[in-house]
Amino acid sequence: MVFWLRRRDGLPGLSISIAFTLVWIGLIVALPLTALVLRPWQDGGAVMLRALHDTRMYAALRVSFGCAALAALIDVPLGLLLAWALVRARLPGRRAIDALIDLPFALPTAVTGITLATLYGPTGWIGALLARAGIRVAYTPAGIVAALMFVGLPFIVRAVEPVLRGLPPELEEAGLLLGASPLQNFRRVILPPLLPPLVAGFSLAFARCIGEYGSVIFIAGNQPFHSEIAPLLIVVRLQEYDYGGATAIALILLLSALVCMTGVAALRRRVSRGLVARGAA
Amino acid sequence: MGGPSRRGNAVLVAATYLTVLAVLVLPVLLVMVEALRTGIMAAWRSLLDPDALSAIRLTLVVTLVATLVNTAGGIMAAWLVTKYRFRGRGALVALIELPISVSPVIAGLVWLLLFGRQGWWGDWLDRHNIQIAFATPGILLATLFVTFPYVARTLMPFMEQQGREAEEAAFLLGAGFWRTLWRVTLPDARWALLSGILLTTARGIGEFGAVSVVSGHIPGLTETMPLHIETLYNGYQTVAAFTMAALLALIAMATVLLRSFLEHDFRKASS
Numbered sequence: 001m002v003f004w005l006r007r008r009d010g011l012p013g014l015s016i017s018i019a020f021t022l023v024w025i026g027l028i029v030a031l032p033l034t035a036l037v038l039r040p041w042q043d044g045g046a047v048m049l050r051a052l053h054d055t056r057m058y059a060a061l062r063v064s065f066g067c068a069a070l071a072a073l074i075d076v077p078l079g080l081l082l083a084w085a086l087v088r089a090r091l092p093g094r095r096a097i098d099a100l101i102d103l104p105f106a107l108p109t110a111v112t113g114i115t116l117a118t119l120y121g122p123t124g125w126i127g128a129l130l131a132r133a134g135i136r137v138a139y140t141p142a143g144i145v146a147a148l149m150f151v152g153l154p155f156i157v158r159a160v161e162p163v164l165r166g167l168p169p170e171l172e173e174a175g176l177l178l179g180a181s182p183l184q185n186f187r188r189v190i191l192p193p194l195l196p197p198l199v200a201g202f203s204l205a206f207a208r209c210i211g212e213y214g215s216v217i218f219i220a221g222n223q224p225f226h227s228e229i230a231p232l233l234i235v236v237r238l239q240e241y242d243y244g245g246a247t248a249i250a251l252i253l254l255l256s257a258l259v260c261m262t263g264v265a266a267l268r269r270r271v272s273r274g275l276v277a278r279g280a281a
Numbered sequence: 282m283g284g285p286s287r288r289g290n291a292v293l294v295a296a297t298y299l300t301v302l303a304v305l306v307l308p309v310l311l312v313m314v315e316a317l318r319t320g321i322m323a324a325w326r327s328l329l330d331p332d333a334l335s336a337i338r339l340t341l342v343v344t345l346v347a348t349l350v351n352t353a354g355g356i357m358a359a360w361l362v363t364k365y366r367f368r369g370r371g372a373l374v375a376l377i378e379l380p381i382s383v384s385p386v387i388a389g390l391v392w393l394l395l396f397g398r399q400g401w402w403g404d405w406l407d408r409h410n411i412q413i414a415f416a417t418p419g420i421l422l423a424t425l426f427v428t429f430p431y432v433a434r435t436l437m438p439f440m441e442q443q444g445r446e447a448e449e450a451a452f453l454l455g456a457g458f459w460r461t462l463w464r465v466t467l468p469d470a471r472w473a474l475l476s477g478i479l480l481t482t483a484r485g486i487g488e489f490g491a492v493s494v495v496s497g498h499i500p501g502l503t504e505t506m507p508l509h510i511e512t513l514y515n516g517y518q519t520v521a522a523f524t525m526a527a528l529l530a531l532i533a534m535a536t537v538l539l540r541s542f543l544e545h546d547f548r549k550a551s552s
Contacts, residue, residue: 011448013458017361024354025376028425032391033379035401039394078300085297090290097297099541100305106480106533107308108487109385110507111526114514115308118315125311126303150304211384214489214507218514231386235494238390243399250387257382 040248051248056224057233060249061256064230067141068209071148072156072202078149079156079201080194086157087164105154109214116147117218139221144229147215152205159201160194167193196272203264210257312530315523327521328528332500336509336525339417343505344485347424351481355432356474360462362433363440364448374437380429388426389494392419415497420505423491428481435477439470476543483536487529 040048051057085091086098104112120127120137127138137143175189176182213231221227228236230253237246316324327333362374380388394400396413406413413419447469451461467474489507496503500512506525513522 011364011445012452013360013462014365016458017357020354020357021361021373024350024358025373028350028354028422028429029376029380032395032422032426033383035394036387036391078304081293081296081300085293089293089297091294091297095541095545097301099537100301102537102540103305103309103533106483106487106537108489108507108526108529108533110489110510111312111487111529111533112308113489114510114522114526115312119308119311125307150308153304207382211382211387213384213386214493231384231490234384234386234390238393238494241399243393243397246390247394250384250390253384254387257384261382 036247036251036254040244040251043244047244048248051245051252054245054249056228057230057249057252059225060228060230060233061253063141063144063226063228064210064253065256065260067144067148067229068152068206068212071145071209072152072205074145074149075152075156075205076198076202079153080160080198082153083157083160083164086161088169101157102154104150104152109151109212110218112147112150112215113218116150116215117143120146120219138219139227141220141227143219143221144216144227147219148209148212151212151215152209155205155208156198156201159197159204163194163197196268199264199268199271203261203268206264207257207261210260211253309530309534312523312527315519316527318523319520323520324524324527327518327524330521332504333509333521333525335501336504336506339420339503340486340505340507343417343421343424344482346421347428347485348478348481350425351428352432352474352478355430355434355436355477355481356462356467358433359436359440360466363437363443364445377433378430380426383426385427385488385490386494388491389423391426392422392495396422414495416503419495420492420503423495424485424488427488427491428485431480431484432474432477435473435480436470439473440466443469472543472546476540479536479540479543483533486532 040051082097082101086094086101091097117138118124120130120143122128122131122136122138124138130137135142137146172185172190175185180188211231213229213235216229217232220229220232222232230249234246234249234253237243237249328337358373358377362370362377393414395402396406396419397403398407398414400414403414413422443466447465448461451465456464487507488505489511492505493508493511496505496508498504498508498512500509504512506529510522510525510529513519513525
């Protein structure tokens with residue numbers, strides 16, 4: 001096939017870029033992931049079976065998936081607000097805010113971790129305020145959600161922003177002029193075209209949050225069955241020199257994340273198809 | 282263009298400032314305040330501690346090598362994927378982007394499965410006295426995995442848009458592959474390339490989870506800057522921990538600002 005391509009395609013460099021790319025992907029991504037897939041079965045499946053009966057693992061998966069979903073969900077309206085302001089508002093300091101939104105993506109997770117743990121801690125700037133209201137965030141699952149919210153926010157904004165930029169503002173004004181209430185206008189005119197990018201942003205944030213480690217462990221409290229995330233349980237198993245157990249959890253985490261993402265992708269397709277159908281009707 | 286009413290705009294701007302302040306600005310402010318709590322000299326001295334200096338050195342070396350490898354690989358992969366059409370192209374792109382959705386902890390674990398004591402090649406390495414896991418090579422491999430996709434990912438949409446007419450013309454005029462890549466494709470894509478390199482560097486410097494799994498956590502030897510922050514923080518050396526964190530936060534902010542300027546430039550250039 002390669003030769004066929006070469007004859008028809010005038011451009012040189014095909015074989016060298018194929019060789020280079022395959023070696024690069026092979027050594028850095030494919031080889032280690034192969035080890036991940038094969039290792040749990042190496043000692044005859046018993047390790048995998050044991051992992052599948054581990055209630056602590058299910059609790060950790062529930063914490064990871066639950067907190068990630070909640071955080072990404074809270075990020076949806078926040079991200080929509082920021083994207084809307086960036087595109088539509090007369091916003092002084094727009095360039096600075098635009099740059100700041102990517103900060104959670106560039107800030108090292110350990111920095112995020114110790115900072116949020118201090119900020120939401122019992123004597124922290126936000127934590128002290130909440131403590132007076134009787135709310136504890138740090139060292140509870142709420143702390144995990146707070147950290148994941150920070151990490152997931154840019155994904156929503158960056159997914160919605162380009163779509164919003166492509167929508168004419170006249171559309172919204174027409175809705176209002178035709179007598180829709182602001183709420184009706186939002187539900188019937190503004191929201192529908194933004195739904196697909198919102199779902200896309202949600203799924204990206206969700207995916208990132210499921211595997212998140214550094215920004216969470218400082219604020220989480222890390223109690224088994226309560227505030228222990230799945231990536232941390234992998235580290236715990238490694239520290240017990242239980243490579244098989246750690247790999248089994250890793251594989252289950254990766255597979256359930258992939259299943260979740262496939263589900264969200266299907267949902268996304270349904271949302272966009274529903275829109276097309278409604279638009280055609 | 283009408284835009285929102287004056288009152289609506291004021292409410293929107295206020296809500297935006299409040300969100301940005303509470304969610305994004307407050308954490309950065311806290312890092313700086315905690316770092317300077319006992320004065321700038323104390324913060325400076327904490328950076329000159331031998332373990333801190335060694336962590337900075339290790340981080341820079343590992344990030345430099347990882348960025349070089351993944352920039353070279355990313356350029357070649359982007360060329361392959363955008364200049365030719367072939368079966369399995371989509372799968373290749375998916376494989377390149379896969380590391381983004383892998384938990385950092387797993388990105389570290391996979392290398393232990395190959396090179397750790399209980400790993401596939403652990404015995405062999407042990408017998409030949411080669412240390413990969415819990416040493417610098419392991420840290421480098423973990424960083425390579427985590428920073429893998431970013432150059433390729435930033436280049437691909439740009440080079441796709443570029444098409445291949447310029448390259449074909451260069452080839453007809455007698456330029457070979459390397460010359461075409463170096464003189465035609467990359468100069469045109471330089472902003473996208475730079476943006477991708479910046480992102481790779483930032484992720485490399487800041488990687489925590491993956492590196493944490495394959496590092497032996499030996500201060501002064503196998504600790505990178507983020508790992509050293511953890512050690513300091515857990516040892517209640519708050520000022521030193523936040524000083525190192527402030528350094529990383531400044532690097533992150535510089536990265537984000539530079540990238541925003543670059544994107545602004547190539548959005549303007551392409552429109």
